Amino acid sequence: MVNESTIPLGEVADVTKLAGFEFTKYITYIPSGGVIAIRALNVKNGELDLSNVKRISKDSSEKLPRSKLFRNDLVLTYTGALCGKVALISENDRFHLAPNVAVLRPKSIDPYFLYSYLRGQRFKSDFDRLSVGSTQKTVPMKNIRQIPIPICSQREQRYIGQVACLLDTKIRTNKKMNQTLEEIVKAIFNSWFVDFDPVRAKAEGRSTGLPPEISDLFPDELVDSEIGEIPKGWDIAPLDQIGNFRNGLAMQKYPAVDGEEKLPVVKIAQLRKGSTDGDDLFASGVPSDYVITDGDYVFSWSGSLMAKYWVGGKGALNQHLFKVEEKTQPLWFIAGWVEHFMPEFQSIAESKATTMGHIKREHLKQAICAIPSDDLIERSAEVIRPLIERSILNQQESTVLSELRDMLLPKLITGELRIPDAEKFLEEAGI
Numbered sequence: 001m002v003n004e005s006t007i008p009l010g011e012v013a014d015v016t017k018l019a020g021f022e023f024t025k026y027i028t029y030i031p032s033g034g035v036i037a038i039r040a041l042n043v044k045n046g047e048l049d050l051s052n053v054k055r056i057s058k059d060s061s062e063k064l065p066r067s068k069l070f071r072n073d074l075v076l077t078y079t080g081a082l083c084g085k086v087a088l089i090s091e092n093d094r095f096h097l098a099p100n101v102a103v104l105r106p107k108s109i110d111p112y113f114l115y116s117y118l119r120g121q122r123f124k125s126d127f128d129r130l131s132v133g134s135t136q137k138t139v140p141m142k143n144i145r146q147i148p149i150p151i152c153s154q155r156e157q158r159y160i161g162q163v164a165c166l167l168d169t170k171i172r173t174n175k176k177m178n179q180t181l182e183e184i185v186k187a188i189f190n191s192w193f194v195d196f197d198p199v200r201a202k203a204e205g206r207s208t209g210l211p212p213e214i215s216d217l218f219p220d221e222l223v224d225s226e227i228g229e230i231p232k233g234w235d236i237a238p239l240d241q242i243g244n245f246r247n248g249l250a251m252q253k254y255p256a257v258d259g260e261e262k263l264p265v266v267k268i269a270q271l272r273k274g275s276t277d278g279d280d281l282f283a284s285g286v287p288s289d290y291v292i293t294d295g296d297y298v299f300s301w302s303g304s305l306m307a308k309y310w311v312g313g314k315g316a317l318n319q320h321l322f323k324v325e326e327k328t329q330p331l332w333f334i335a336g337w338v339e340h341f342m343p344e345f346q347s348i349a350e351s352k353a354t355t356m357g358h359i360k361r362e363h364l365k366q367a368i369c370a371i372p373s374d375d376l377i378e379r380s381a382e383v384i385r386p387l388i389e390r391s392i393l394n395q396q397e398s399t400v401l402s403e404l405r406d407m408l409l410p411k412l413i414t415g416e417l418r419i420p421d422a423e424k425f426l427e428e429a430g431i
Helices: 022-024 056-063 111-118 121-129 140-145 155-193 197-203 270-275 331-350 361-366 374-414 418-429
Strands: 005-008 012-016 035-038 054-056 076-077 087-088 095-097 100-104 148-151 221-225 227-230 234-239 243-247 263-266 297-300 306-309 313-318 321-326 368-371
Touching: 012 140, 035 056, 054 155, 054 197, 056 100, 076 111, 087 111, 095 100, 100 111, 111 121, 111 374, 155 197, 155 331, 155 374, 155 418, 234 361, 243 331, 263 270, 270 297, 270 374, 306 331, 306 374, 331 361, 331 374, 374 418
Parallel strands: 035 095, 263 313
Antiparallel strands: 005 148, 012 100, 035 054, 076 087, 076 100, 221 227, 234 368, 243 321, 297 306, 297 321
């Protein structure tokens, strides 16, 4: 057992919140500009999610100066379904606190060290233990201030913070790179197979801007079809004819059995977050056709409609999810058309007068795709497939880095692992 000193969180950081009545009295949302009001839904997976933000004017923000957020502040959700999420603020004058989120302003502790600890299991356990309320979990500010924080020397704090920052930065870099890769793949697919830009360019006597070995495979004329104009010589086919959409199984029929391989069950929630980490649902004896591994393309056709390449390890595919497989066309091509039709599928699901909207197989039959020549498919694969493979490798690397971070940091914080040992470990891991 490693000896360690602890100190209440309130002694190493100021812990404050913004009262709801203050926010209502002084602040109104504006359509654009200003600063972003950080709400509980903006704090996810250890970072800020700015996909759905509300904004306030800078003048409104100035009326509540103690709730303005600055670089190295930490935000912590303390009530409701999203209780216990944390993120680190990386810049000044861009964010303001909204109700249901607390700000932790480090005083005598390294910000990234504290940030690293707040994402760990020990803090989560203490945080949950100090919650109150039966219908909606809440952790009062006074309880948060009493949560014990391990304390080591400033030098050790800085080192632990630097290790965490190094790993987080690499993970974020991979994520940003993948967003770019996905945008490139989508742009190429839509240009070549949906909008037919190279064909239109050739028909108008313009350069396609493509290498000759690819450009020459595009025809120079569009012809009428039942789905509108398509390139001359191309075919059309329903989505369910170019790919096989294998629906998952009701995994309660395959309970875990001692002595047999146990697989984590992949449901919509696991697909959304891209992993089964922390989920304790297991199944045994699942037919191999319903087992997914890294690189498989999975499509949620119910609830939150989405589709992505799975990179969460081996798992058992639950019902409401399709495992998309090659049939007459390669997987990357099928995935491109799934992505193209996704907004339409989502609209269909949202229009259902049920608690969980969905699409049916008939909608796959109604989704008609333009099919180019085999030669063009083969040549296009040489461009598109490496981008997808790079994205999958990036995700796999990020998973390894996350596991390394979650293994190293608790041991460093408690002193179980010393700095020289950690440095050697990171060097051997190529970090």
